[in-house]
Amino acid sequence: MTDRKEFRDLADPDDARDAIASLDLAPEPEAVPLAEARGRVLAERIDAGLDVPGFDRASMDGYAVRARDTFGADETDPASLDLVGTVHAGEEPDVEVSEGRAVEISTGAVMPPGADSVVMVERTEESEDGDSVLVRAAVAPGDNVMLAGADVAAGESALGPGTRLTAREIGLLSALGVDSVPVRGTPTVGIVSTGDELVRPGEAVDSAAGQIYDVNSYTIAAAVEEAGGEPKLYPHAGDDYDEMEEILRSAADECDLVLSSGSTSASAVDVIYRVIEERGELLLHGVAVKPGKPMLVGRVGDSAYVGLPGYPVSALTIFRTFVAPAIRRAAGVPEPATATVEARMATEERYGEGRMRMMPVGLTETGEAQSASNASSAERDSASGDLLAYVVDKGSGATTSLVEADGVVEVPADTAYVAEGETVEVQLFSPDVRPPTVLGVGEDDPALARLLDTLERPRYLSVGSREGLRRLRDGVPDFAVTSADDRGVDATELGAYSREWGLVVPAGNPEEIAGLADLVDRDLRFVNRGSDSGLRTNLGNAFAALADERGTTRHDLVESIDGFELAAKAHESPARKVAAGRADAGLGLRATAEKLGLGFVPVGTETVRVLANPDRAEKSGVRELDAALGERLDAVLADLPGFDR
């Protein structure tokens, strides 16, 4: 294995930021049509090239007059003026207003020569023959007229450089007739994924050959867009030097910034390292940050280059922390206010390493500040409750950390611990990330999953019944779902139902398995669930009863079962192994067996309970779950074989 340099001399994270800031990513300004200018940033000041309005303009429907002809007029003593014509909006007046005369005029029309004011139609009465009009109110010169240039005068500064164009600025540019808008260029960001094992989503993946889907290319492409850049994906590069050099070189030609990411393989990193050293300039290799140590910063040709770590959470974290600010600066777009939130730490987190840690955390609202906002969660996007942050530590290789965590907390090097209750700033993975409205933990259950589908933005972590109850006791989640013994847990039951469990077997039950005894007595391949699963606990209890019957111990009984310790993660996993022919029987639910078209040998029925954190009963997400259990549970259970009240 190559002795890589990054382990020797890690750069300070601030030096890495400086190195990236020293790279010039900003493209040339460009001109875009007005219809495509939204969200862009003005490259220069826009001065008004014309007066708005461009003419003296009637701002009411009525009659254009000389004000002095109305002096003294009122309801009892109206002035009578000769009606000499009409001007509509969009017409050039073909009539003048001289003493004693009036012209009918529409809102927005050009004031006819000689007139200096408009009497609004409500204060007038036209004669039946249309030859004259009675004016029942006096007007002053300028009344109900917007003078040319009164809104914007030609030569006035209309919008400054650096202005981000939203609907309203688009409106002002329209009024000025500006169709070609000078804006800052959008930085083009090339994304090169490395690793022979990567397959693009949509193509077939060969797991036996160690192929996996390319996660980083699309994740980083989306994050580039969120930061105001334009992503450009390049073909996967393997570990071949010439191929990699060719791809990096063309990406550098076409882009302002090139990012590589993808493989964690050392050889791919080594190849990139060589290309950068030979064809560009390496500013920095290795940063004292966890995760993200192997970051590379440099140049390839005229383009900036940053090498991101291979694991998706690490890559997104490093992108968000180090690269996105540089893209935003180049695009002239500030970081959105929603990109960070403040939260309190739910539990103490010990650390104490010599490098900065980007700690992934999930967020949940306590609901304590909920009453301050009366907006419904469906209509309003703001975090209305006090936020709790809990550490999500599944290892940086887990893709699911992307959606189980909401962002990262920067923990400085040599911090001994982050205290429970301490306020931390959470850098969200994206400005559009919003904390869940309700956080549940516990047993993996299909009825619950369907019920949660009817809620707005729930989060559910299938950690098993036991771990779920433990977390509920620690006070982080809003609710736990358990099919195990929950005595001694201080919680409010929101609902309960039963599910039928047993052995999922191949369709038609070819081995003619009759029950648990067959697993003990015959040579069958079995797949169990994890020990945190309530289902597994109930299976254990059933074997204990069988052991009692037979006058032996449960331990001796299960030891003889091939696969009893083979713990599959999700409730469908054992059944899927059976379906794939890799097992003769799996622990599972009748509903799963029927869904996958498999056979089922019933063993028992267990109760699933939904238990709320008693401190969160009034949180709106919990109330919505409670309502869903009340209103929709029956419909959900009716649709799932073996489920009942």
Next chain:
Amino acid sequence: MTDRKEFRDLADPDDARDAIASLDLAPEPEAVPLAEARGRVLAERIDAGLDVPGFDRASMDGYAVRARDTFGADETDPASLDLVGTVHAGEEPDVEVSEGRAVEISTGAVMPPGADSVVMVERTEESEDGDSVLVRAAVAPGDNVMLAGADVAAGESALGPGTRLTAREIGLLSALGVDSVPVRGTPTVGIVSTGDELVRPGEAVDSAAGQIYDVNSYTIAAAVEEAGGEPKLYPHAGDDYDEMEEILRSAADECDLVLSSGSTSASAVDVIYRVIEERGELLLHGVAVKPGKPMLVGRVGDSAYVGLPGYPVSALTIFRTFVAPAIRRAAGVPEPATATVEARMATEERYGEGRMRMMPVGLTETGEAQSASNASSAERDSASGDLLAYVVDKGSGATTSLVEADGVVEVPADTAYVAEGETVEVQLFSPDVRPPTVLGVGEDDPALARLLDTLERPRYLSVGSREGLRRLRDGVPDFAVTSADDRGVDATELGAYSREWGLVVPAGNPEEIAGLADLVDRDLRFVNRGSDSGLRTNLGNAFAALADERGTTRHDLVESIDGFELAAKAHESPARKVAAGRADAGLGLRATAEKLGLGFVPVGTETVRVLANPDRAEKSGVRELDAALGERLDAVLADLPGFDR
């Protein structure tokens, strides 16, 4: 004029919201490629179709072994294992691990059959001949291995319906190989502008014929995008029934929602009204809201229809308040948290009308809460100071209200007044609208405009010196710029410079104008500035001196000047009238005359002072202005003829 119905029976604003909510705008779900899925909303739950990882995967570079072969191994007593092969990432293993054997393995590679754990490379030493490896640490089964499905198990619920897709969800979908993503449809919104006088930006506008640029089409199109819809612009419709019917009918065929807007002309509204009544269904005409009274709600064919008022600020306000929420609901996108902010009213605002008012307000930070945030304004987008809201009331016809106001405050009908200091919720015109970092008012001056161009997000209102000083006294703006007498104003001077003023005349001065006396003595057409302008005050003073010389009064002197009362708005306006041949002389600056290639007759030099609100001296925007005056004023003045320290 037509007797229009909306004035008789105005609907309650809540009924208008209900009417719009009753229209179905939601399009059918669709499938989009993963690369285009960012920002979209899942139409259905996504379950994992495969295990992630799809195979037992090494999570470290090292050696795949049977854990039991390492039991007891440590630094002093390493275990020696036969090295029988290598597996790289993306390869199918061609070797098994049996007792006493090891296989070199890369991170991400498939575990070879027989191996149950990986010893990390740092704890090993390969023999020189490469035939064996010394293992210096014991591992347990499963160490440094991620089992198939450990990240996501096939059949697990991965993402729920209604999930908005940000970078991280794109990452999880990539890992699952999902390339075609089922998402909610984007509501298509047709925009029909009405009015014979409208011209699209980019085309020539004939002001004499009363033509104006179409502001609403592009403004509303941008606002539709901001709300998550897809705008579609239709050709302008005049006031002709058949043409309007044809356009509305094709828009209704192609769109989920049709909006009309543009003209304020009564006849255009009447034509639309007839088309809706004859070809669709009118639910509501006229709403008790100011502005926005003439709103129409109904259906054309199968499409929803809302008619917006004609003035741009009114149209955007009504769109934002009534229509955008319906588009967001149809798209499944919540209102961003940044769409509203809280502010304190800067001054009392009396109201007391019988209908709800959407009051346009500008925002400025007091800077009082500034110290709570240490983020630089260039990097962070959040409103770090306490916000003040001041009413912007230029009349709803003013396009500039779009950029001088930041949003609207909903004032319920029959509210007598909104008190100074009262906390109000400001509905920003767009979620991306950000309050200015610094707010200035006063004299229109080209040196100041250039200086402000170097600041981040300033706002400057050219209200003239006198009005600027009045507002500074009232405490709303951060600074005022004056060329008039500022005695008695409590303020901190940030900087000062002088500018040369006089008469701008045609190039070559064909009338041989020598000074102010010529305006009095000869028959020349003159253009003045507005009475709030410091320049006009100084011109008045110069005429007073001339009157003294001649033993007459200033009043008598200026009365004889053709155009002395003709007050042009901006500092370039009189010069532009001269350039257009519509005047022989205009009040202005040497810099303006030279910029426009005109002649100049000097009269005097006046001092321009930049005065800060003493309560805001520590506000970061004020400090940045102060720094800009210190560092960049000389360069700006050097570039402007007639400007000096």
